[in-house]
Amino acid sequence: MRFLMVGAGALGGYFGGRLLEAGRDVTFLLRPRRAAQIEKTGLVVQSPFGNLQLPSPPHVLAEDIKVPFDVIVVGSKAYDLDSTMESFAPAVGPNTVILPLLNGMSHIERLVERFGDERVLGGLCMISATLDDEGRVLHLNDMHGLSYGERAGGRSARVDAIAAQFDGAKFSATASETISQDMWEKWVFIASAAGLTSLMRASIGDIASAGGQDVALSIFDECCAIAAHNGFAPRPAAVERGRAIMTAPGSPMTASMYKDIVRGAPVEADHIIGDLLGRAPAGRSPTPSVLRIAYVHLKAYEAQRARQAT
Structure with a gap:
C-alpha cells in the first residue's frame, strides 16, 4: 500500500x-x-x-x-x-x-x-x-x-x-x-479550549485560579449543545473528561490556536469556531455567548493581522 x-x-x-x-x-x-x-x-x-x-x-x-x-x-x-x-x-x-x-x-x-x-x-x-x-x-x-x-x-x-x-x-x-462521533467530540473540546484560552490569553490553570471555571464550563456546555443539535451529543465519558480538563487547577494547557496568536500566525477561526456557531440552533438568546465572544475576538485578531500586513 x-x-x-x-x-x-x-x-x-x-x-x-x-x-x-x-x-x-x-x-x-x-x-x-x-x-x-x-x-x-x-x-x-x-x-x-x-x-x-x-x-x-x-x-x-x-x-x-x-x-x-x-x-x-x-x-x-x-x-x-x-x-x-x-x-x-x-x-x-x-x-x-x-x-x-x-x-x-x-x-x-x-x-x-x-x-x-x-x-x-x-x-x-x-x-x-x-x-x-x-x-x-x-x-x-x-x-x-x-x-x-x-x-x-x-x-x-x-x-x-x-x-x-x-x-x-x-x-x-x-x-x-464511530469516527464521525469521535470527530465531533474532539471538535467540541478543541473549540472550547481554543475559544477559552485564546479569549483569555491564559492557560486553563490560570483561568481556574482567577475563578473562571464557570466561564470554562459555559463555553464547553455550549459546544456540547451544538453537537447534540446536530445529532452527535458527546458521550458521557467525553463530557466528563472535557469538563475536568477545562477546569483543571494548575493546568498549563493552552490550545494551539492560542499559541498561533502569540506568535502572530494565522488561525483557524472560521473552521473551528465560526463553523460550529453556524451549526447552532436558531432562536438563541440575544445575549452573546462566550463562544460568540471568542469568535469575535478571533476575527478582530485576523483583521488586525491583515491590517499590519499591508
Missing part, C-alpha cells in the same frame, strides 16, 4: 516518519522550500518514544506526481486546504482513499465536493507536536494517537487494509467504527 503524506510538518512528519520507520511505503508531498530543507538535513523527529533521523525520505513535488497513491493523508491547516487539494489532486486515482486529520467538519464537506464521497474517510489525531526553526519535528507530549474509519460507521476492507499497514508502527492507531 502506497501512502502519500501531504507535507512533512508536525503531523505529516511525525506519522509519516513512524510509518517509514516501520518499513511502509511512504512518500512526502512537499513544497520546494521544505523539500530543499529535507534534502539537506533529512527528516528529524525528536520524541519521548524515540528519536528518528531519516536521511533521505522519499518525497515529491506536486508537479512531479505521475501515478496515483492508495492512501493520501492530509494534515494541513484548514485555511490552506484549497491549495492543498490542488497539490495532491494528481495523486487521486479510482481507488484512492483520502484520510484527513484536520479538526472540525467542514473540511470533510470540501474534500467530498472535490473528490467524491466514496473517497473520503473520517480521521483525527491526538498529538502535540511542532516544527522548530531548523525543521525538526518536536513531539511535545506522551500522546501520539491516530483514529480513522468509515464516516457512515462500521468496518470495511479498505479500513482493515490500512489497519494492517499501521500495525507495528510506533504510534497508537485505532480503526474506529
Whole structure:
C-alpha cells in the first residue's frame, strides 16, 4: 500500500516518519522550500518514544506526481486546504482513499465536493507536536494517537487494509467504527479550549485560579449543545473528561490556536469556531455567548493581522 503524506510538518512528519520507520511505503508531498530543507538535513523527529533521523525520505513535488497513491493523508491547516487539494489532486486515482486529520467538519464537506464521497474517510489525531526553526519535528507530549474509519460507521476492507499497514508502527492507531462521533467530540473540546484560552490569553490553570471555571464550563456546555443539535451529543465519558480538563487547577494547557496568536500566525477561526456557531440552533438568546465572544475576538485578531500586513 502506497501512502502519500501531504507535507512533512508536525503531523505529516511525525506519522509519516513512524510509518517509514516501520518499513511502509511512504512518500512526502512537499513544497520546494521544505523539500530543499529535507534534502539537506533529512527528516528529524525528536520524541519521548524515540528519536528518528531519516536521511533521505522519499518525497515529491506536486508537479512531479505521475501515478496515483492508495492512501493520501492530509494534515494541513484548514485555511490552506484549497491549495492543498490542488497539490495532491494528481495523486487521486479510482481507488484512492483520502484520510484527513484536520479538526472540525467542514473540511470533510470540501474534500467530498472535490473528490467524491466514496473517497473520503473520517480521521483525527491526538498529538502535540511542532516544527522548530531548523525543521525538526518536536513531539511535545506522551500522546501520539491516530483514529480513522468509515464516516457512515462500521468496518470495511479498505479500513482493515490500512489497519494492517499501521500495525507495528510506533504510534497508537485505532480503526474506529464511530469516527464521525469521535470527530465531533474532539471538535467540541478543541473549540472550547481554543475559544477559552485564546479569549483569555491564559492557560486553563490560570483561568481556574482567577475563578473562571464557570466561564470554562459555559463555553464547553455550549459546544456540547451544538453537537447534540446536530445529532452527535458527546458521550458521557467525553463530557466528563472535557469538563475536568477545562477546569483543571494548575493546568498549563493552552490550545494551539492560542499559541498561533502569540506568535502572530494565522488561525483557524472560521473552521473551528465560526463553523460550529453556524451549526447552532436558531432562536438563541440575544445575549452573546462566550463562544460568540471568542469568535469575535478571533476575527478582530485576523483583521488586525491583515491590517499590519499591508
